C-alpha cells in the first residue's frame with residue numbers, strides 16, 4: 001500500500017490523480033477513478049457551462065468520494081465555469097494553460113484545493129504567492145498543450161523551487177513511473193493517457209484502439225511556431241501541421257487547423273482529421289482496463305519496484 005501526504009491533503013486512498021482531459025474526462029471516468037481510490041477529475045476544457053453542470057450532477061450521483069474539475073484557462077467560458085465552481089464547490093480544482101492566480105482566494109475560501117499545472121519553474125514560483133495548495137509539474141512527454149522541459153528535468157527543479165507538494169505528470173504509465181516520480185521528490189502522479197483507455201472512459205473505441213496501436217515515436221508536437229505546442233498522435237492532421245509549419249504559413253492559418261479538432265477526434269471518433277491528444281506513454285498502453293485495475297496495477301507495481309530496488313544496486 002503506497003500512501004503519501006497527497007492522500008491526506010485530498011482525502012484519497014492512493015496518490016494518483018487522473019488528468020482533466022478536455023472532451024475525454026467525463027463524469028463516468030472521473031467517478032470511476034475516485035471510486036477506485038484515486039482522484040477523478042472532470043475536464044471542462046472549452047465546454048459550455050451547462051455541460052459542466054450536467055457532469056457535476058452525474059459525478060455526484062456516481063460517487064460520494066472527492067473528485068476534481070480541471071479548468072482550462074483559455075476557455076471562452078472561463079468566468080461562467082468559475083462561477084459554477086464557486087456556487088457548488090468541488091474538492092479540487094486543477095488548472096491548465098495559464099495562470100489561475102486571481103481565482104485562488106475565492107476557491108480556497110470555500111475549501112477547494114487549488115492545484116495548477118505548471119510547465120516551468122518561473123510560473124510555479126510566481127504562483128506560490130497566490131496561495132495554491134500544490135503543483136502539478138507537467139513534462140513535455142504529456143499529451144495536449146505542453147511546455148518545453150521533460151518531467152525528469154522539470155520535476156526536481158520545481159520541487160527545489162517551491163515549499164509546496166509537487167505532483168508529477170508526463171510520461172507516467174505504471175508503478176515504475178510512480179516510484180521514479182517519488183524519487184524525484186513528487187508526492188504523487190497525474191496520469192492522462194493511460195486513463196484514456198479505461199473501460200469507463202467514454203471516448204470512441206476507435207480512439208482507444210489508436211492509442212493502443214501507437215508505438216514509441218507515434219506522437220508529434222504541432223504548433224511550436226504559433227507558441228502553443230500540442231502533442232498528439234500522428235495522423236493526417238499532424239502531417240498537415242508539419243507541412244504548413246515547414247512552409248512558414250501564417251500563424252492564424254495554422255491555428256485555424258486546430259479549431260474544433262479535439263472534439264472531432266474525442267467525440268466524433270475522427271482519428272485522421274481530429275487532434276488525438278495523447279502522451280508519449282501511448283506506446284505502453286496495450287489494452288482497455290477498468291480504472292480500478294489501472295490503479296491497482298500502478299500501486300502493486302510500485303510496491304514491487306520499491307521491494308526490488310536494493311537488489312538492483314550491486
Ligand code: TUI
Pocket residue numbers: 022045072074095096097098099117118119123138143144145146147228277
Ligand atoms: O493544459 C494542459 N494541457 C492541455 S489544455 C488543452 S485544451 C487547449 N485548447 C486550446 C489551446 C491549447 C490547449 C489540451 N491540453 N496542460 C497543462 C499545462 N499548462 N501545460 C502547460 C501549461 C501552461 C502553459 C503556459 C501553464 C501556464 C502557462 O503560462 C501562464 C503564464 O501566465 O505564464
